[in-house]
Amino acid sequence: MNQGQPLVGMKRAGSGRDYDCLVCVSGGLRSARVLAHLVRAGMRPLALHLDTGWNTELAVHNLEVLQDRLGCDLWTHVCEWDEYKDAQLAFLKASVIDLDLMRRHAVFALAHQIAARYKIRHIVTGADASWFSRSTASLEPLPKAGLPVGWRHFTPDATRIQAIQAKHGTRIWQSLPSMSAWQWLKNQIVQRVKTSNGTDFFGGENCVLPDDLQSFIDELGLKAEIYQGDESEFLQFFYAQYLPKKGFNVVEVLKNNLVQADQPQPQPQPQPLQMPAPDFCVKNWHYVLKKLDLSADELAAYLQQAPVSHAAYASGGKSWMLAMKVARKLGVF
């Protein structure tokens, strides 16, 4: 793949505007790497961060450093904690596997909203798996991953979040960013936003692998994650405690996903693929209890429940398939 090609188009689309592209950053290393790469390639990105109330010191440190050292603007959106907490509790009670769906959906919707506000034509998803990934969109099991249907759901689908929250929550998804298929389609027709996966600029998952990673970290003064999901206390809990209890070993899952992403093999393994130490997990556990206002027994009971497929809840998948089809026909996606 010619890595310069998308950047030329991006630069051209951004001429006469404040920003060339919008980059979603979590505070982790991968998105930092994508942002730094774009800045060094001469782009003027607007960084976008969604604060769900679980940021770690590592995340805010990295966000600060990225702003100071790369000189790019950062837009943050802070989720109303009470509302977000209610959604998280609903997902816990529902015992579905993908507890991270709300965050991904909110980032997705927010990115489109902010792109529309600043008339930005390119959205680069940090390094998260593609929002429009076909394998998840069609609700097929991830190939080769050996996981059941519905373990990770299609990010743009807000209907599912609402369905889960309607059944298990007490509030509605109100002030949190959200976007329906039709809003998205309208937005695409007007704005013609192009979405690309940050890792594409490095040819796949490479953005965390290169030999110069350590020098990249040192140069900017970033803090490197040690465990999977270190940029958010909730992701730490999700990967290290929730998923294993539901029968998913995240280390294996990630490795399989890498295989599935048609990586040329062999490759050095991406670095944050460890399980945290037990005492770390205990601290994390207590923090989750406090944040979600649960007793240890309640949370343990939620973790004991058998996993439920997302497919048990209403989905807007069909609308999305249709909207995406129309967008493709119109040549705006």
Add this chain to the structure above:
Amino acid sequence: MWQQIRLIPCLLLAGRRWVKTTKFTRARYIGDPINAVRIYAAKQVKELMVLDITASQRRTGIDFKLIQQLLEECGTNVALCYGGHIKRRADVTALLQMGVKKIAINACSEDDIALISEIADRYGSQVVMAIMDIKLTKGGDYRVWNFQANAHTSLSPMAWGARLQKAGAGEIFLSSMDRDGTREGYDYTLIEATAAAVDIPVIAYGGANRLSDCVRVIKDTGAAAAAACTLFVYKGYLDAVVPNYPSASKISEIFQS
């Protein structure tokens, strides 16, 4: 010398919501206070102020459960100062027993003076921080603002500061309402005049934009400490919410240069 430099992040709460005001109005939601305190504690902040600006409007008053949760995040390394609807000695006793290190009392009336004396007699002046909200009058004079009545008092900050000192306050938190959230720099005239009028430490608040403002207020005006909200929360042109605090080495570097 730099070890004693006190830079204090100040968290404004509206119930369980962490907010940031501009000139004491237009509260913008900026997150969950528990997570904020956890981040500041990880950033090795020594002192933290938490001011509940809606406690006096709530029927339930002080949110002890939240304070307990914040204290857990503070651990042993961060000294927490709490302010907001402190009207009874029993509340002060409870807060101190929980582990709050200082109690901030908004002082603009004789009742507040009486409470300050009472607490200072019982627990010592080191736990009492008196808050003076100062706002310029139309005539251009500094006057103490009565937060609850939403009106000016006739008290001048210098005379009232001396009065608070006499009553037993250990420190004065001098907040400039006209500068709050504006990033225009501290009100150096006000701070210098007040610090000269009292012998107890004065903590400057309102308007800090850069760390150099903190340096200036401590070095030039006689303030003992610099407190700030905006400086330690907002970053950049778009006011991104990124809790930040300089490392000890950075503080020493800035103050020595």
